[in-house]
Amino acid sequence: MMEMAQTITEKILAAHSGQEEVHPGQFVMARVDLMLGNDVTAPIAIEEFRKIGAKGLADASRVVLVADHGTPNMDIKAAEQCRVMREFARAEGVEHFFDVGKGGIEHALLPEEGLVAPGECVIGADSHTCTYGALGAFASGVGSTDLAATMASGSCWLRVPESIKVVFRGERKRWVGGKDLILYTIGKMGVAGATYQALEFCGETIESLPMSDRLTMCNMAVEAGAKNGIVAPDAVTEAYMKTVTSRPYEAVVSDAEAEYTRTIEIDCAEVELQVATPHLPENAKAVSALEETPIDQVVIGSCTNGRIEDLRMAAEVLKGRTVSPGVRLIVIPATPRVQLQAIREGLAEVFLEAGGALTTPTCGPCLGMHTGVLAKGERALATTNRNFVGRMGHPESEVYLAGPAVAAASAVLGRIGGPEELS
Amino acid sequence: MSELRGKVHRYGENVNTDVIIPARYLTTTDVAELASHCMEDIDAGFVATVQKGDIMVAEGNFGCGSSREHAPLAIKGAGISCVIASSFARIFFRNAINVGLPVLVCPEAAAEAKNGDELSIDLGNGRVKNVTQGREYQAEPFPEFLQDIVAAGGLVAYTKKRLALG
Numbered sequence: 001m002m003e004m005a006q007t008i009t010e011k012i013l014a015a016h017s018g019q020e021e022v023h024p025g026q027f028v029m030a031r032v033d034l035m036l037g038n039d040v041t042a043p044i045a046i047e048e049f050r051k052i053g054a055k056g057l058a059d060a061s062r063v064v065l066v067a068d069h070g071t072p073n074m075d076i077k078a079a080e081q082c083r084v085m086r087e088f089a090r091a092e093g094v095e096h097f098f099d100v101g102k103g104g105i106e107h108a109l110l111p112e113e114g115l116v117a118p119g120e121c122v123i124g125a126d127s128h129t130c131t132y133g134a135l136g137a138f139a140s141g142v143g144s145t146d147l148a149a150t151m152a153s154g155s156c157w158l159r160v161p162e163s164i165k166v167v168f169r170g171e172r173k174r175w176v177g178g179k180d181l182i183l184y185t186i187g188k189m190g191v192a193g194a195t196y197q198a199l200e201f202c203g204e205t206i207e208s209l210p211m212s213d214r215l216t217m218c219n220m221a222v223e224a225g226a227k228n229g230i231v232a233p234d235a236v237t238e239a240y241m242k243t244v245t246s247r248p249y250e251a252v253v254s255d256a257e258a259e260y261t262r263t264i265e266i267d268c269a270e271v272e273l274q275v276a277t278p279h280l281p282e283n284a285k286a287v288s289a290l291e292e293t294p295i296d297q298v299v300i301g302s303c304t305n306g307r308i309e310d311l312r313m314a315a316e317v318l319k320g321r322t323v324s325p326g327v328r329l330i331v332i333p334a335t336p337r338v339q340l341q342a343i344r345e346g347l348a349e350v351f352l353e354a355g356g357a358l359t360t361p362t363c364g365p366c367l368g369m370h371t372g373v374l375a376k377g378e379r380a381l382a383t384t385n386r387n388f389v390g391r392m393g394h395p396e397s398e399v400y401l402a403g404p405a406v407a408a409a410s411a412v413l414g415r416i417g418g419p420e421e422l423s
Numbered sequence: 424m425s426e427l428r429g430k431v432h433r434y435g436e437n438v439n440t441d442v443i444i445p446a447r448y449l450t451t452t453d454v455a456e457l458a459s460h461c462m463e464d465i466d467a468g469f470v471a472t473v474q475k476g477d478i479m480v481a482e483g484n485f486g487c488g489s490s491r492e493h494a495p496l497a498i499k500g501a502g503i504s505c506v507i508a509s510s511f512a513r514i515f516f517r518n519a520i521n522v523g524l525p526v527l528v529c530p531e532a533a534a535e536a537k538n539g540d541e542l543s544i545d546l547g548n549g550r551v552k553n554v555t556q557g558r559e560y561q562a563e564p565f566p567e568f569l570q571d572i573v574a575a576g577g578l579v580a581y582t583k584k585r586l587a588l589g
Contacts, residue, residue, distance in 0.1 A: 027568035040449045044492050047452060051579045053588045070450055077450035127490040127514055143492040143518035149582040157568065191437055192484035196513050225484065227513055280437060367446040367489070386488060388441040395445075395464035 005257035007163040008230055009198040012138040012252060016121040024162040024261075029155045034062050034115060036124030038106055038363075039078065040069045041144045042085045045125055048148035057092050058154030064096040064115060064124075065089050066106040069363045073100075074370040104335030104361035107131040107219060107303035111211075112337055114245025118233035119252050123147070123156050128303050128385065130221045134214035135241070136233030136251055141222060161227045163198040165260040168205035170269035175419055177313065178213025179305055179383065179403030181205075182220045183274035185266060187284030195225035197261065200254065205268045206231060211240040212309035216403075219304045220385050223281040273418045275381075276401040279389050287406055287418045297328045297380040298411040299392075300404055302366045305383035306334025308341050310404040315342075315350040317408035317419045322355050324414030329356035330372045336361060356411065368392045374399075381410045427504040427525070427544040428554075429476035431536045432469060434462075438481050439488035440515065444497040446489075457493050458500030475502040478544070480536045482508065486515020495524045505544055507551060507562070509533045520569055521578035527551065529562035 004021045006014070014021050017028035037045050042065055057063055065085050070078030082099075089097035096115065103109050107128050110116050118136035122129060125147040132139035142156065150156045166185060186193070199221045206214070214231050221229025231237075233251040241249070272286035300306075300314050311333060323329045331351045333339035339361060342348050351358050365372030366384040374380055374393030380400070382392065387399035400416060409419040442465045444457055451457065462469040479498060485508035486494060495518045498506065506519065509530040519526040525546055532551045536542065540555040549562035565573065575581035582588075 027566060040446075041490065041492070044452050044496075048579050052582050052586070054586060069446075075450065081450055125490055125492075127488065129490075141490045141514050143490055143514060143521060145492060145521040145578045146517065149521075149578050152582055153586055157572075159566075191487060192510065192512070195484065195510065222514075225487065225512060367441070367449075369446050369449070373447075386439075386441065388439045388488060390445055390464040391441050 005255035005259070007198065007200060007254045007258040008136065008232055008252055009138055009163055009200070009228060010160060012119060012121055013158060013160050022160045024160050026160045028158055028160060030121055030158050031155050032062065032123050032150050033120040034064060034122045035147055035150045036064045036066070036106060036110070036122070036126065036129060037147050038069050038126055039067045039071060039081045039085055041125035041147065043081050044144035045147040045151065046084060046088045048145045049151050052148060052152045054152035057151050060093040061095045063094045063151055064110065065094055066098045066103045066109060067100055068103060068105050069367070070369055071100050071362055072360060101336060105303045105306055105363055108306055108334030108338065111135060111215065112244060112335055114247070117241060117245065117247065117249035118237060119250040123150060127222045128219050130226065130228050131215055131219040131303060133218035133221065133228050133230035134211060136231060136237055138228055138230065140228045159196065161196055161198040162261040163200050164194055165200050165202060165263045166266065167203040167263060168201065168266045168268050169203050170205060170267045172205065172268050173272060175273055175405040176271055177403050178209065178216035180271055180274040181268065182217040183276050183281065183284040183401065184271045186220065186224045186281050188264065189224045191223060191280050191282045192225045194221070197226055199224060199226040199229045201229060201231050207234060210309065211236055212307045215307065216304055220281065223385060273406050274402065275406060275416060276387055278387050278398040278400065281385070281387060281401060287402065287416065290416055293400070293416040294379070295327060295381050295410055295415060296378040297330065297372060297374065298407050299330050299332070299365050299372055299380060299382040299384060300407045301332030301334060302363065302384040303334065304385045305404050306332055306338065308338045310383065311338065311342050311347050314404040314408040315347040317405055317422070318354045318412065319350050321412045321422065323411045326414050327411050329354070329411040330365065331356050331358050332362060334361055365392055381407055381416050383407050427476065427478065427546065429478045429504055429542065430474065431478055431480050431538055431540040431542055432473060433536060433538040434481040436482040437484045437487055440486055440491050440494040441488055443486070443494040444491065449491060449493055454496050454500040457497040461497040461501045470501060473501050473503065476504045477502060478542050479503045479506045480533050481506070482533060483510045485511050487512035490514045492518045492522060495519045495522050499524045507533055520572055523577040527562035529560050532560040
């Protein structure tokens with residue numbers, strides 16, 4: 001019998017639920033290779049895990065806990081949440097517990113640590129867990145109770161998603177990166193354009209796209225409502241994996257005849273540097289089409305754009321320039337490794353000499369918890385992933401989203417603009 | 424299942440979990456405390472006016488954004504008995520099922536309900552009545568798999584049963 005043609009997402013879910021093939025809409029109980037929680041979501045998961053009454057973790061080596069949201073502890077309550085997670089990790093023998101100074105932002109950290117590989121199935125109590133699709137893994141965000149049940153049982157219920165194919169062709173313009181491509185895509189699809197579905201990114205532009213940009217793109221798949229974003233593992237993936245782990249993995253790719261609910265074609269030669277205006281990521285437009293927009297703060301960092309490649313791009317724009325007097329620039333390397341590398345390469349010097357603040361890794365300002373919260377009426381341009389009402393602070397503040405090149409240029413200009421506007 | 428009855432608190436499209444419960448309150452897991460800040464960034468009067476049993480109604484993509492389970496917990500803690508929307512974002516939807524907050528997909532009911540309307544809902548068959556307007560609607564049924572989780576009383580109870588710990 002002919003085997004049914006399947007997408008990469010379907011193949012991974014089939015392999016993890018003991019089936020030859022699965023179909024969109026089908027519910028499966030999937031064996032999970034890695035599960036993730038942080039200091040915001042793990043405390044609830046730990047409470048629910050206790051309620052289940054399991055003797056212990058199904059597999060302590062598959063649990064990852066990262067203290068990255070309210071850390072370094074922003075207040076006593078945040079400190080207590082971290083303590084709950086730390087004590088649980090110790091008591092249950094969690095192998096991968098990352099505390100301050102040893103971890104950083106979860107979705108930048110896990111790939112760096114080689115904890116996710118092609119063909120694997122990952123769930124995380126954090127919506128941006130979909131980042132790991134860039135490695136050719138199935139990775140999806142869930143809630144705390146899901147994490148609790150998965151810690152107890154080793155598996156998680158999942159509905160097999162339909163897949164949407166997004167084909168990127170053409171050469172990228174100067175400075176245009178993964179962030180611009182994904183903002184442009186979300187602008188076309190809308191914030192609910194891929195709800196419950198898989199977004200499979202492919203095409204010649206993706207094939208030549210560096211891993212860091214792929215991670216940025218898959219990271220924001222959830223901002224189109226997607227269950228997961230995914231890129232077929234290829235030579236770029238293999239080369240990246242070699243730098244982070246020597247463990248074996250089984251890469252899978254979509255069959256040529258696999259079925260997609262729709263195909264979206266994007267001509268990258270047409271994609272300019274993007275900015276998403278408040279209060280939805282779908283409000284993407286070319287930076288050149290934006291009216292004069294003065295800003296109070298620029299944030300460069302987050303799980304979306306806090307990797308070394310992002311900092312390099314920002315430093316390239318900032319080198320020899322100074323931050324506009326009215327602007328506060330906050331640069332947040334996503335992990336200690338990125339931070340150290342930024343220091344070694346002289347990027348830290350560039351940021352500090354330009355008049356920016358360089359902080360320790362944290363999710364802090366992205367979700368308006370700390371380290372850059374906005375006052376009433378303030379406006380920020382950030383390389384983060386969400387610009388909802390009140391996302392970075394006061395409900396009457398505003399967040400504009402962009403990539404690192406626009407962020408760095410805007411910090412210098414004092415208003416939103418691209419690097420080509422700098423003399 | 425018993426009938427739910429309450430007044431409508433109506434919202435628009437893309438109500439995200441950041442406005443349901445802002446991140447500045449995520450340093451607690453206390454449901455009463457979370458509930459006391461529910462919706463405050465888009466509806467400052469919600470907490471003061473919501474009554475036990477009231478029903479939240481919204482347009483598409485309700486609960487988009489962050490995976491924070493604090494969002495359905497805050498809504499439930501505020502006294503809301505059910506959320507009806509044209510559609511739900513997927514993580515919010517599964518969180519609601521998992522924590523036992525009833526959610527119904529019913530675009531017609533969501534489109535026509537007005538703030539303050541009285542609704543009655545039969546969760547057993549998915550019938551939604553707008554008592555104020557004298558209109559009746561049928562919500563989409565849950566897939567069988569999810570009905571099992573709901574019937575078990577949420578994911579914790581379901582997992583207990585699965586692992587034979589109950």
